[in-house]
Amino acid sequence: MGVTANNSRALPWALVTPALGWTLLFFVLPFLAMGLSSLTAHEGGSFTLANYSQFLTDPSYWRAMVNSLEVTAIVTVISVLLAYPFAWILAEQVPERWQRLALMLAVLPFWTSYVVRSYSWLLVLSQNGVINRALTNLGLVAEPLQLANTRFATVTGFVHFFVMLLTLTIFANLKQLSPSYRKAAADLGAGPVRTFLHVVLPLTLPGIMVGAFLTFVLCIGDYITPQILGGNNELLMPQLVMMQIGRRGDFPLASALSIILMAVVTVAYLACARWLKIERA
């Protein structure tokens, strides 16, 4: 039921205006500025579409987008596949009173600094790092493997973070399922496997989709992980954007690339939103 204000009409606007103003001034306006900037030439500032056409025509530029999409897709799939069974074990196999602790432990490294987390993986994967040392000592490899500064390293760093994030969301999802669903399925003659396939999995699917989408958005926009772990052998979009600013101070091109990146995320969002809606109907 609608709530009517009995006193002045000014109060509600006084409450919401600061937040709206902040969003307009420091989110919408910057975005417009970026849009405008992306349509100007780096030298001289005249109107041009060159920044966009550069992206489309220069293979090294759109290669970064392809790389970003590939890495993000791989990370999302691996993270979901790793996290789902893990969350399921935490929710179903671990005794009730240990669950909170088990979950807290599982996401503890989530709270380490973001920059430090990638750095830690560098320690693990570097030429003289823990893994290579272990492999050579065991005599499994003669020469240390090139693990750092590869796509493998980037994916590992990302998966580490998103497995924790997805474990959290999927665990919450599994716990929200009413036990009566499972009881009902068992009562109607479904074994544990069929109960899982026909009842538990479909019911948690929307939650997985939300988690996967979150993974996609956070992963495709991240600069730190590919920069520290992947190095410059293979550029992803965020690295390309930062490069324009850092090396050349080319704000217009960086703006154009940012907008392209955002457009891709928006398309993914729209596709995802539609998919979720169909699922519900």
Add this chain to the structure above:
Amino acid sequence: MNAPLVDISSVSHRFGQQTVLKNVSLQIEPGSYTILLGPSGSGKTTLLSILGGFVSPSEGKVFIRGEDCTSVPPAKRPTTTVFQDYALFPHMSVGANVGFGLRMQGVDGATRAAKAREALALVGLASAFDKKPHQLSGGQRQRVALARALVVEPAVLLLDEPLGALDLKLRRQMQDELKAIQKRVGTAFIHVTHDQEEAMALADHCVVMNDGRIEDEGPPERVYARPSTRFSATFMGESTILSGTVTEAKNGTISVATPAGAIMLPGTLQPGAKVALAVRPEHLVLVAAGGAVALGTAEVSDVVFQGSFKRVLATSTVDPALQFIAKAPASASVQTGDNVAVSCDAGDFILLTH
């Protein structure tokens, strides 16, 4: 001199496109227990919100103690509300909850505590003063909400489906207590419910609402015995409804053609008028040598045992659209599929023109 305590004058209200109150006028007497009875969507809760000052009516005025309160905010009007979900402040003790209104009036702490204790004693919860709301049961929270609203001595106490969240047994028990408390404090209570049993048990004055209008109002005995509309005949207790047309009228008697045959009864309507005749279940007789007016035979479609009686549903063999609802003694041997002769006394017909 004997001005009404509350005078609702031609109030209409719209939420967007939807008109939820249509030109409602109502007077409430001091010290009365008024029930607003109606199905959900009938506008009863909106009317209560308008009385409480939470909603300003689109049209019309509300006078309380003779003063125009139409646009006075809730804080400044002499009404308090007991909310359906109690709306106790979860972070305050029961005592602080009850004392809140006095605190807002600037009453000092000691007086506040004393009055709050008194109010809690009134609702039988003297020992709960230091407890937190979440430590109480549903029925106890209900009483705290009542004490909190009463302690500021409002002119009118508004209750929004106050018993809706309680189980049946507790509801009946709280009903009795509400009535007793109202008699003791003498404050006018206006109570919204969709439960007709609650209405009959509590009301001095019963207001039946439907579709944004007042269908009927008066003492519950009168509303039950002589409902003035078809809606109130079926909402406040059940009725068998015989639709018909007046065919003849002379000497204060009319003849009505119904699916169950022609029925004569007192009245002064013109021939051709569309009417309905309502009969309360306890007045329908299901045996051959029954009442004076035969209503044809019917096949029993359902018998529901209700403890002290059996509720019998039967479909007329003359017109399958005609459904009889009757009350039979608990010992009656009537069964589904039986054919019964239905009758009643002429004086038991309720003539409805709306």
Add this chain to the structure above:
Amino acid sequence: MRVLVRIASWLYALAVYGFIFLPVVVLVLFSLQATSFPIPPFTGPSLRWYDAVLSDTRLTSALVNSLLVAVLSSLAAVTLGFLSAWGFARFTLPGSALLRGLITLPLTVSYLIIGMGLLVLFNWAGVPKSLLAAGIGHVVINLPLCFAIIYSQMGDHQINIERAARDLGAPEWKVLLLITVPVMAPAIFAGFFLSMTFSWDEFVISFLLTRFDTTLPVEIWNLLRSGLNPKTNAIGSLVFAVSIVLVVLFELTLLRRKPA
């Protein structure tokens, strides 16, 4: 069969825990390294790198900056978020759904893009790079979060509680102070806490919008340029320890509030 599932479950869970903790264990272990490289073999334990961190004024002042930015930007975000959530939940405003959508929009945009936009705008407007600029960016990312958390907790029940207070004679500011804020305290606290952790850990916006005085993640980034260094391990372990303490405190307060 059941036993097999159990054993497989245990093995799988152990493997995932191993994967999750491997980098953290390596980080902390080699922060205690006695020699100059955080790689095997382990030569410690030694606290010399912690000493180095604590005597590095660049790092310690960056830590203070980070805390300052985190606390102040979170306060701003939670205040703006609370007021707007209250306004939208309690009053019918024209275009409410659209305006609420606008406030939560930054949640779907990468930090990189938010930072880029602010960089371009500030560059044009002549606003110098500073901690304040980074703080503004942090409010942009945390305001929608605080708004969403608090707005989602303002249900019909809370509306009735406030109505009850008004009905009993409380003026608007007393409703806010005595009823709304205390009742909403868990949501307000959660919003503040999450904002703090996000701001504390945020890199790219701070990197783009600060120059000389900067935040800890940016300073750690600068440290990384010198390659693998146990000093980085030490500062990383310290940050981890602080975060753990905060999380545990948060859990405890949340647990203590549970029964209410």
